[in-house]
Amino acid sequence: MQHNTHGEMQTIKKAISWKLLILSYLFVEGSCQDFGGGQTQFICTSVPKDMDICAATLQNSMPGEDLKTTVMQLRETVLQQKETIMNQKETIRELTSKLTRCEGQSAPEPGPGGRRKETGTKNTMGDVSRGPSDTLAQLSQTLQSLKQRLENLEQFSRNNNSVQANSLKDLLQSKIDDLEKQVLSRVNSIEDDKPGLRNETEQRGRVESTLTSLHQRITDLEKGQKENRPLDKFQLTFPLRTNYMYAKVKKSLPEMYAFTVCMWLKSNASPGVGTPFSYAVPGQANELVLIEWGNNPMEILINDKVAKLPFIINDGKWHHICVTWTTRDGVWEAFQDGVMRGSGENLAPYHPIKPQGVLILGQEQDTLGGGFDATQAFVGDLANFHIWDRKLSIGEIYNLATCSSKAQIGNVFSWLESSIDIYGGASKWTFEACRQLN
Template identity: 40%
Template sequence: MFTLRKLALISINAKSKALHISLYLASKFNIGLGGLDGVTGLTGHDPTVSRLICTPIPAGECNPKNFRQQSDDQSLYAGEDWGYLRTTAEELRQTVLQQKDQILSDQRTIRELTGKLSESEEGLRFGATKGSTTSLLGESGISDSPERLADHGHKSGADNPWRMEDLEGELERKLELLEKERKALRLETEKHKEKIDHGISKLQNRISGLENGMSQHLFPEGYRLSFPTRTNYMYAVMKHSVPKLRAFTVCLWLRSTDVGIGTPLSYAVPEQANEVVLMQGMHTPAELLVNDKVAQLPLNLSRGSWQHICVSWNHKGGAWQAYQGGKLRGEGHALATGHHVRPGGVLVLGQEQDSLGGGFDSSQAMVGELSQVGLWDRVLSSNQVASLSRCSKITQGSVFTWTENGVGVFGGATKEPGEPCISIHRVLYDSIG
């Protein structure tokens, strides 16, 4: 239908243009459209405005040059604009040529459209014979939207009135199949998830069993914590909770591998990040902080060797003592007098806390090893401290004892077998033997 309509429009356009040219000629040259009118010219001819000149010429005396000269002689057309007439005639000739080119172009277009129409009709007949359901729906899914399927059905409905119903049925079957596959996939995913959860649960139980039953035998000769590099993420945490303390003693073995000891121990509570801190900067003396109050400790700590350190504090008068190698190195008072160390905090080894359990600064981190850290809820005597430095058998820390399950390591800190007292005992045994 589209092709026939276009052919009709082209024909009407061509007739309109031809009529326009005829009217244009008639208006310019005052030529009638009815036919010849004797010797005077065409019907409607007015001799007073005639542009046609008839000159009798004897037979044999017709010379084309005379006609050319006569046509170029403007004196024969008195009162007429000869140049205008020649320009108008040239325009008309160009118009006729353009119309001819347009007609040829329209003819080519008609031939092309006719060929495409024939190809389309052949394709529709072939599709009606072979059926195009699979091409519309695809072999493994829906390749076109329902709107395109419906549009295709409308276009071919005249030749195949059964096609839309067939397509709808096939579409419903495909949707049902996809829904079944999705349900089966969901069930299979849930089964896999249950298996994975069950496996994780078994693994967690196994790990708990290993930690509770076998961990005591991982380091039969004790262990030490290793902080190999200066970072803001490598640390250890004491798992035992800290109660309210009116006094305390902290003892530990340390071996620093960098300038200063960093922060061997820090205890923070929600109200105060510096509740209890033992630290030494790279170019500052060692310090004991209680409730963010500071006391400088006269300790002489060297790199590369194991050293035993103990510090104690009492809320009465804020008295404090500092021991190195079992000997008293310094003491003082007025350190957080009357303060009670608050419970429920986090005790970190190897880092200084600027917030509860975090806010670490690598410049304050410990680089080296720690071992046999103990915390008591009282002030130990000088004899008890000396016995600890000699690795003698005494009661372990009442608040925190050095066990493998009591310390968790994070960020790359590790537990290594062996501790300083085992090495000391071996040296003493070898010297006696």
């Protein structure tokens, strides 16, 4: 850049020198009143000292025109060089601005609208869509959840007089106390002019590492209770927005020309509860997705086609939701707590749900089985997830929502602990959704 600018400045200097030389040599001004048109003209030309100016002008009109053309060309060269320098200065300012932004490590803005994103950068340290206060609030909720689970384990320990459980309980209590101290220290740092924000990523990593370890220990302790409960009486908990907490269904879905998907959800996440489930197949990451992201309403995606659902569930209470769909005319229906809340058609009509895909709970897939984005992760609790390859009737869905003895289980996927694997600190523990209705 510096070398090019130096060369351009030399060209400008030469152009200016030539112009001054010509003007200094030809700076004799004359006028003639009648050159055929009766209009006044001013001509700069070189004439002998004793020659008549007008005669000299008539004799040398063509050389004067040539000189004028030369001067105009030089002037054009100067203007072009000036414009080039201005463009290069603008480029330098733009590059300087970009460098400043990079050094400031500013976070990218999320892409507008729905689940589609403009950036391929993935978050690896938790919730990138929230500020420190929101993250601390989530950590506090997680602590309360862990304490409740610890109390359940204490009760289990007393009932079974288990020395090993008591030992693990003491260890877990110590871990929770340490975690509370970290959260308190984080709060104090933020309140004191936020000096701790400089190391926010490092602090968040330590806290999430502790959480993951704590969840794993509690999960190990809860394994001792599995023999005493049915395999379908459990829930999945996703306490934080991350790109590594999820559950994976062990088998794929068959080809389906109709489906009903139902589940129990509880969340108070805002904005948007995230992605309760996503099903991706080779060549299509959005084969079947349920998502509520940002300030958008909850949506069902089939082969990348979208229908907006009239669900309102982020009030911290358990809700039963179902979505039915048939490939004929793409007709769909949406139910919340046993009541139809909306319906429509032309949602991916005559496109069967493809087989041989990957079904993920808690994350939205950008690639087959991966490409998770923390801003679209589900935050909350999920239970009794079932899929049928047909459209359930209104009565069948009502029985599911009211825990009727006539309620059925999914013939494509049914909610069993042996059917899923969990990763990244998502927890699985005893729960019965219908108990919430009593």
